[in-house]
Amino acid sequence: MAPQPSWADWICDEDRLSVEITRGAVDLTGLAEGIPNTLEGTLPGDGVLLRWRDLELQLPRTNNAGAPSYTDGRxxxxxxxxxxxxxWERRGTVIRHQCELI
Incomplete structure (x- = not known):
């Protein structure tokens, strides 16, 4: 898998959404065995900054298997x-916002 870009833009539900990957405080120097689950150039402790509509969301990276995912529970x-x-947004039910790459 290729590393994720450090930023990108999409259109989600007809509004621009910008995404910026934020790096955590994990320091790989001196680790003989490395860190598991470092897919696509991200590490545990990294996050994303999403700007959409009038929202600015900072979501921490999960440690789920597979492609990196980010959530704050909502x-x-x-x-x-x-x-x-x-x-997605959880508001009693899950709202799936439709997004496409610009």
């Missing part, structure tokens, strides 16, 4: 397919 972001990332 909002969810994951890019498995660049043309249609997962952007």
């Amino acid at each position: 909002w969810w972001w994951r890019v498995v397919d660049q043309s249609a990332p997962e952007f």
Whole structure:
């Protein structure tokens, strides 16, 4: 898998959404065995900064298997397919916002 870009823009529900990966405080120097689950150039402790509509969301990276995912329990972001990332909101039920790459 290729590393995720450090930023990208999508249109989600007809409004621009910008995504910036934020790096955590994990220091890999001196680790003989490395850190597991470092897919796509991200590490545990990293996050994303999402700007959408009048919201600015800072979501921490989960340690779920597979493509890196980010959530604060209410909002969810994951890019498995660049043309249609997962952007969900939990409000009693799950609202799936439709996104496409610009």
